[in-house]
Amino acid sequence: MSAQPILELKNVHSGYGSIKALKDVSLKIYPGEVVAIIGANGAGKSTTLMTICGIVPLEKGDIFYNGASVKNIAPEKLPPLGLCQVPEGRRIFPRLTVEENLILGAFYRNDKPEIQRDIEHVYSLFPVLGERNRQKGGTLSGGEQQMLAIGRALMTKPKVLLLDEPSLGLAPIIIHQIFDIIADINRNQGTTILLVEQNANLALQAATRGYVLETGQITLEDKASSLLHNPEIRKAYLGE
């Protein structure tokens, strides 16, 4: 683990108008890690990712990416820097085809032959997307949409990939397939991953480290394996 975090949140406060969703959140993510944020519904997990991406305005504190503050950078300027999010609910462009969705992942890139190669790479990770490349995104099943959302994010060539609830609403077999791919992306491409999950068991098995978020505050930080065996966590999040 290198000394400098690739992504760091320092005493971040953010929210929606009068609703304060995050209160003094600090996180450090090091290059090559898979970090999980677990917590109940409404704890502020998605808000954390949306604040990192500049969609939810930062009220106090600062966010550093690669050592530089990104708090004043417009959301659309972040993917070219290597920071990309797969948001909750996948948010596939429903009336664009699978291939168009992927091409838009590479919107800021101009290296046509390489974009084509990356599309082929996504199709090799998720063969079903290749079979359905002319189909509208909105007609795909939930699992296929999640695959497309991850594929689209890969097209931005992320150094840090933020994943929001990739398991939500999917069948167990699909979840396993998707988490295998996530592990693969981390291992083979060295992509750092910040994973947000309600399914704590799944997230902590995939992660190296984890944070527990409760009503907008970080209450615990530990190695994923330790969290997995922490009796309180097991009681609160793993249904024991």
Add this chain to the structure above:
Amino acid sequence: MDSFIQQLINGITLGGIYALIALGYTMVYGVIQLINFAHGEFFAAGGYVGVIFLSFFTGLGYMETHPILCLTASFALAMMYCAYLAIGVEKIAYKPLRKEARLAALLSALGVSIFLSNGLMLTQGVYDKAYPSELFQGGFSFGIITIGYLQVLIVCLTGALLVALNLLVFKTKIGMAMRATAQDKTMSALVAIGSNKIISLTFGIGAGLAAAAGIMVGLYYGSVRYDMGFLPGIKAFSAAVLGGIGNITGAMLGGLIIGMVEIFGAGYISGEYKDVFAFIILIGVLYFKPTGIMGENIDDTRV
């Protein structure tokens, strides 16, 4: 039968012009869900910029020697002027209201419409301004059917613009980004698409098409007037609603239908009611099928 064909040709000409204007309404609505009531004024401004340059070129005598060049330059300058005018209007009058209730921007649009129309009146006068009259006299005659050279020009140019727009929106990366922005602005930002640029582009393209329509109307009817944007503006709006607001193919189809209905209504029912037909259609569509012909979620040609 001959008069039917004649009417059909006139209907296509007028319908194409409505289609060009309707596209601006529908594209802007598709991207920011705003009915841009100032859109008709871009059409009028285009007509004026066109007459100014065409008169200028005619005065210099270039119109005799290089008619195509003069015409192309006038179209290009008018379209560019209106595109930048629309982009400016969006930045000043709509962008600050983007996070407010939708009614705020709508009222702002009405205000801009009055402002631009009065601006045109104060700078260009209250009287009709005549287009150089010697342009495009005559036409092809088949028995008693006449197709004016001007009609041929209008239909061809309209067709070319519609094809170009379709290619842009459905075949290029920037068109893809426009459609993505219309569908989900947050997600677009997460894949590095800046919505401000796309919104400006949408306004610019819509106003450019309206400006082209403005020159065509000026050429076709021989003159322009400061308040000429109002009636074609709301007729084109009716066309956009008829086609399904937000849907590009729908706007083209709606424009054509409104143009046809107007010409045939005037020809076979009564010329005095010519302006009424578009609004009967508007009311009918809103009453029976508010989503229009190609309304939302039915077809994928929505922006």
